[in-house]
Amino acid sequence: MAAGVGGPPSDSWFGVVADDAMAERAREVWEQAVAAPDWAGAPLWLHGDLHPANVVVQDGMLAGVIDFGEMCAGDPATDLSAAWILLPADAASRFFDAYGRADESTIARARGWAVLRALSLIHIGQAGRRGLPGGKPTWEPAGYATLERALTTN
16 A cells, blocks of 8 residues: 555545446546555655645636645655646646656556545535535535546546
């Protein structure tokens, strides 16, 4: 198991898309991430919570990153998951080409993090749609968009 990614999420995480055709593919991507070799480099500074609510966009371009409450050090795959979380469909390969320092294992772990973040966004969005505390209904569509990108692009 990759230390940078951690153990498997509980079935409740995948349960947010249990009725969705994406659930099995999400598990596969997660399992590939967990099976990938651990990050062997020194821990790098990370934002730790990159998702649509923590970035500022102006005229369709990233203008800023906010909410550094989860700042930490560790596996860069955590923040590199932004390739699927924040960027348009089919942009991940260009992102990693431009980044130039991510090997296949790092990319696999980053995709796993993107899947985990997508499931979290969907869960929080569903809670908001149901009027539950802490829920944010606008996060569900962002979660599904992230999940679709992470499952269909490299």
